[in-house]
Amino acid sequence: MNLKNKIAVVTGASSGLGAALSIALINKNAVVYGLARNEVRLQxxxxxxxxxxxxxxxxxxxxxxxxxxxxxxxSKNYIPDILINNAGIGLFGKIDELPDTEWLNMMNTNLNGMYFITRAIVPFMKQSDSHKHIINIGSIMGTMGKEEATAYSTTKFGVQGFSQSLFHELRDHSIKVTCINPGSIETDFFNRTGISTHSNMLQAADVADTIIHVLETPDNLLINEMMLRPLNPRKPDNKNSL
Incomplete structure (x- = not known):
């Protein structure tokens, strides 16, 4: 896909990977609608x-x-070409210590929000024969279980299932679906979750550039899943490092 003048919707756009993706798309001369709750950061x-x-x-x-x-x-005359489901939250803790509100917040944002925005956008994408692309941001924690990640991993395993089913559902409508599963990215996410970091985390701009590459693949070529990991991480003692 040539990204020039393409219309993209990015969720969780106000910071971290979402902001990096918005900047990368703008640099490719796309039009970006950045969704987030933080008005100040969006401005x-x-x-x-x-x-x-x-x-x-x-x-x-x-x-x-x-x-x-x-x-x-x-509308049929103004159709989104790209949807990037990036919005997500996470908190780690033992199953008998994590508050119910945190479980519900993660389920609501990481799964319900992704479902709702996709359901709202897909009918418009179907109105055009040109190729479209949906990118779902998962996590390596959606491919493996880990201690004290019960709630977060559950939501990210859900993203995997959602992406795989959506791929089969939309494939014949010229709509690509790709699930990106990154490891640790140097963003505010890790400050909020309480899990440890290491000295060689992925950079949001590098992950965004990789996703741009996925979007720019030939129309008849689909990368339906991709895992991104940092090279040579210096692992701390904390077992929750990614």
Whole structure:
């Protein structure tokens, strides 16, 4: 796909990988609708990216508000070409210590939000014969279980199943579906989760550039799953390092 003038929707766009993806897409002359709850950070990203970045203050777990936004913006004459489901939260802890609210928040954002935004966007993608692409950001924690990651891994295993089923459902509509499973990325995520980091984490800009490469593959070539890991990590003693 040639990304010039393509219309992209990026969730979790205000920081970390979402911000890096928005910048990378803008640098390819795409038009980006960046969704997030943090209005201040979205405006800062708008100031950096310029007129092709459109900040959208949105909680993707609010499905009715989300659907209203999508139907008011998109039509058969203005169709999104790319959806990047990046929004996600995580907190690690023992199953008998993690609060119910954290479990529900992770399920709601990591799975319900992804489902709701995809359901809102796909009908518009189907209205065009041109190739479209959905990128779901999973995690290596969605490919393996790990102590004290019960809740987070459950949501990311769900992303795997969602992506695989969606791939089969949309393949004949010229809509690609790719699940990207990164290891540890140097973002604020690790400060919030309480898990350890190491000295050679993936950089958000590098992961974003890799995803750009996936988007730019030939129309008849699909990378349906990709795992990204840092090279030569210096592992700390903490067993929760990624």
């Amino acid at each position: 800062q990203l708008k100031d950096k990216c310029g007129p092709n970045f459109h900040p959208v203050v949105m909680d993707i777990t609010q499905n009715k508000i989300l659907e209203k936004w999508a139907t008011s913006l998109f």
